[in-house]
Amino acid sequence: MVESAGGGPGDGAAEMLDRPLPDGVRRRVVQIVSDGFGGLTVAELPAQLRQYARFTPNRRAKFAGNAMATALETDTLFRQRIAEKFREAQPELAGALDSGSPPPAADPLDVAAAAYVLRPVDWVKLVTAAGEEAQRADAERADEESRAELERLREELALARAHTRAETERLRVELDAAKKEAESLHRKLRSALSDVKRGEAALRRAQGEAEAQRAEGQAQVSAAESESRRLKARLGEAEAALEAARRAAREGRSVEDMRVRLLLDTVLEAAQGLRRELALPPVSVRPAQTVDAVEPGRMTPKDIAARALSENDPAILDQLLALPQAHLVVDGYNVTKTGYPQMPLEKQRLRLLGQLSQLAAQTGAEVTCVFDGAELVAPVLLAPPRGVRVLFSKPGVTADELIRQLVRAEPPGRPVIVASTDREVADGVAKAGARPVASAVLLKRLT
Numbered sequence: 001m002v003e004s005a006g007g008g009p010g011d012g013a014a015e016m017l018d019r020p021l022p023d024g025v026r027r028r029v030v031q032i033v034s035d036g037f038g039g040l041t042v043a044e045l046p047a048q049l050r051q052y053a054r055f056t057p058n059r060r061a062k063f064a065g066n067a068m069a070t071a072l073e074t075d076t077l078f079r080q081r082i083a084e085k086f087r088e089a090q091p092e093l094a095g096a097l098d099s100g101s102p103p104p105a106a107d108p109l110d111v112a113a114a115a116y117v118l119r120p121v122d123w124v125k126l127v128t129a130a131g132e133e134a135q136r137a138d139a140e141r142a143d144e145e146s147r148a149e150l151e152r153l154r155e156e157l158a159l160a161r162a163h164t165r166a167e168t169e170r171l172r173v174e175l176d177a178a179k180k181e182a183e184s185l186h187r188k189l190r191s192a193l194s195d196v197k198r199g200e201a202a203l204r205r206a207q208g209e210a211e212a213q214r215a216e217g218q219a220q221v222s223a224a225e226s227e228s229r230r231l232k233a234r235l236g237e238a239e240a241a242l243e244a245a246r247r248a249a250r251e252g253r254s255v256e257d258m259r260v261r262l263l264l265d266t267v268l269e270a271a272q273g274l275r276r277e278l279a280l281p282p283v284s285v286r287p288a289q290t291v292d293a294v295e296p297g298r299m300t301p302k303d304i305a306a307r308a309l310s311e312n313d314p315a316i317l318d319q320l321l322a323l324p325q326a327h328l329v330v331d332g333y334n335v336t337k338t339g340y341p342q343m344p345l346e347k348q349r350l351r352l353l354g355q356l357s358q359l360a361a362q363t364g365a366e367v368t369c370v371f372d373g374a375e376l377v378a379p380v381l382l383a384p385p386r387g388v389r390v391l392f393s394k395p396g397v398t399a400d401e402l403i404r405q406l407v408r409a410e411p412p413g414r415p416v417i418v419a420s421t422d423r424e425v426a427d428g429v430a431k432a433g434a435r436p437v438a439s440a441v442l443l444k445r446l447t
Contacts, residue, residue, distance in 0.1 A: 021116065022131035026069065028113030033068040034061040036085030046071045046078050072117070083118045094118055102126065108133040236397055237405055244409070259411035262325065266414050269324030314445035317437055321363040323415040329406050329429075330356060331399060331420035332371040335439040338421055353385045355446040360387030368406060372399035400425045407432045 021029065034057045037045075042053050049071055052064040060068070072079050087094040093110070096102050097120045102111045108129070115126040321328060336348035343351070353369060360367040366389075373392040384390040393402045403418060407429045410416050416434040419442040420426060426436035 021127070022109075022112075022135070024109045025112045025116065025127060025131060028109050029072065029116050030061050030065040030069055031057075032086055032113055032117055033072055033082050034058075034064075035089065036082040037068070039085045040081055044078075044081055046075050049078075079117065079119070086114065086117055090114070097123075097126070108137075232396075233401060236394075236401075237408070240405055241409075263411040263413055266325035266411075273324050312438065312441055312444075314441055317417070317441055317445045318363070320415065320417045320435060320437070321359075321365040326363070326365040326415045326417060327410060328356075328359075328365050328367045329403055329416060329418045329434070330367070330369045330442065331403060331418070331422060331425060331439070332369050333399065334420045334422055334425075335442055338439040339443040349382070353388055353390065356388045357385035359446060370399045370402050370406070373397070400428075404428050404432065407434045410434075 037049070037052070037060055038057065042050050045053060048067055049064065052060050052067070055063065072082065093103065093106065093114055096106075097111070097115055097118055100121060102115075112127045112129075112131065115123040120126075320326060330352070332349065332352060333345075336343075336345075336352050340348060340351065349371065356367050356369055359365075367387060368389040368391060370391050370393070373394060382390060391402065391406075393399045400420075400422060403420070403425055407416055407418065410433075412433060416429070417437055418425065418429040418434050419437050419439055421439040430436055
C-alpha cells in the first residue's frame with residue numbers, strides 16, 4: 001500500500017532498491033542530508049549524529065557521510081525531516097518529483113538523490129534510471145577519453161616513427177664516422193705498439209745502466225762510510241788528545257811534558273834495574289874485575305838458556321810487569337768471557353777487578369781495565385778497586401778502539417802490556433809498540 005508524502009497512502013516509502021546506490025547518487029544524498037542537518041535541533045537528530053551537530057556542512061559530509069547515509073536509510077522519521085528541509089530548500093524539484101514528471105534539464109544525479117530522500121511514487125525507477133544514465137555518461141566520457149587518448153597515442157606514434165627515422169639516419173652517419181675513426185685508431189694503435197716496444201727496449205737498457213750506476217753508487221757509499229768511520233775514529237782520538245791536553249794545561253803542565261817525565265822516570269828506573277841486574281858496584285871498575293870468571297850470584301849462559309819461557313807461561317807476564325813503569329791494559333769482557341762466561345756481567349766485572357787489584361798490589365805496575373760501554377743498559381755505579389783504573393768506552397766507541405787510544409797515548413819506550421785474545425787488538429797494539437798477552441795467560445796468573 002502506497003502512502004502520501006507526509007506518510008499517508010500513496011507514499012513510495014515501502015519500495016526498496018535491489019542494488020546499492022550509485023556513487024554519484026550517494027554523494028548527492030550525503031550532501032542533501034548535510035545541508036538539512038543544520039536546520040534540525042539536537043533532539044530531532046538521531047543519537048549517533050548528535051556529535052556532528054556543530055560541524056559545518058562540508059565537515060559533516062566529510063566525517064559523518066557514512067553515519068548520515070545509514071541514519072537516512074534506517075530512521076524513517078529522520079528521513080522525513082530531511083525531506084521537509086529539502087522541500088523548503090528546493091520546492092520546484094520536490095513538486096516535480098511528487099507529480100511524477102522530473103524536469104528534463106535537471107541533472108540525473110540530483111533527480112535521483114532527491115527521489116531517494118523524498119521517496120515519491122516510482123522513486124526506485126528514478127534512482128535506477130539516474131544510475132544507468134550516470135553509467136552511460138561515464139561510459140560516453142570514458143569513450144571520449146579513450147578516443148582522445150587513442151588519437152594522442154597515434155600522434156605520439158607518428159612522432160616517434162619520425163624521430164626513429166631521424167635517429168636511425170643520425171646513427172648511421174655516426175656509425176660511418178665511428179668506423180673511419182676506428183680505422184684511424186687502429187693505425188695509431190699499431191704505431192703506438194711499435195713505439196711501446198722501442199720504449200721497453202730503451203727502458204731495459206736504462207734499467208741496466210741504472211743498476212750498474214746503483215751498484216757503483218753503493219760501492220762509493222760503502223767506501224765513503226768506511227772513510228767516515230775512520231775519520232770519526234781519528235776525530236775521537238783527536239778530541240780525546242785535546243781533552244787530555246786541556247786537562248794537563250789546567251794542571252800546569254803539558255801532555256808532552258807528562259810523557260817526557262814518564263819516559264824519564266822509566267829510563268831512570270830501567271837504569272837502576274839494569275844496575276841491579278848487572279850488579280854494578282858503586283865505584284869505578286877495578287882491574288881485577290876485567291878478569292873473566294864467574295862470580296857468585298851471577299847468571300851463566302846455561303842459566304840464561306833455562307830462563308826461556310813459553311808464550312802461555314804466566315811467568316812471562318810477571319817478567320813483563322817487573323819492568324820499570326810497566327802499564328798493564330786489560331780487555332775486560334774479553335778476559336771474563338774467556339774465563340767465566342756463565343756469570344752475569346756485573347759479577348764478571350767484580351771478580352776480575354778484585355783479582356787485578358791483588359795483582360797491582362803484588363807487582364806495583366799501573367793497571368787499567370777497559371770495558372765495552374755498549375754492553376751497558378744503564379750507567380754503572382762502581383767504586384774502582386785500589387790500584388786499578390776502570391774505564392768504559394763512550395757511545396759509538398768500542399773497547400778495542402779505546403785500548404788502541406790508551407796505547408797510542410803512552411810515550412815510546414814505556415813497557416805497555418795488553419791482555420786480550422782478540423787478534424785484531426793484538427795486532428794493532430803490537431804495531432803501536434805494546435806487548436800483547438793472551439787472556440788465558442792473565443787468567444792463569446790471576447788464579
